[in-house]
Amino acid sequence: MSRVPQFLRALVAPLGSRKVRVALATVLASYAAAYGFDVREEVIHTILAVGAALILGIAHEDTARPAANREP
Numbered sequence: 285m286s287r288v289p290q291f292l293r294a295l296v297a298p299l300g301s302r303k304v305r306v307a308l309a310t311v312l313a314s315y316a317a318a319y320g321f322d323v324r325e326e327v328i329h330t331i332l333a334v335g336a337a338l339i340l341g342i343a344h345e346d347t348a349r350p351a352a353n354r355e356p
Contacts, residue, residue, distance in 0.1 A: 303339050310335025 298304045314331045317323050 302342050306335060306338045306342065310338075 299308075310332060313335075314328050317331060318328050
């Protein structure tokens with residue numbers, strides 16, 4: 285029985301990362317737009333591009349954070 289909570293913790297643990305949450309939201313939004321609203325392919329590509337830009341921005345911010353804490 286103890287393996288089930290351990291498995292669920294391992295499954296949910298990546299959601300602690302902002303990048304993973306943005307990626308999941310981006311994919312869900314693109315699927316919802318494609319199948320729920322039946323939009324053009326360009327809109328789907330735009331949603332995915334904005335999601336990728338957000339993930340890259342978060343990665344850039346995370347990389348700069350330790351540099352700001354260093355003393356000169």
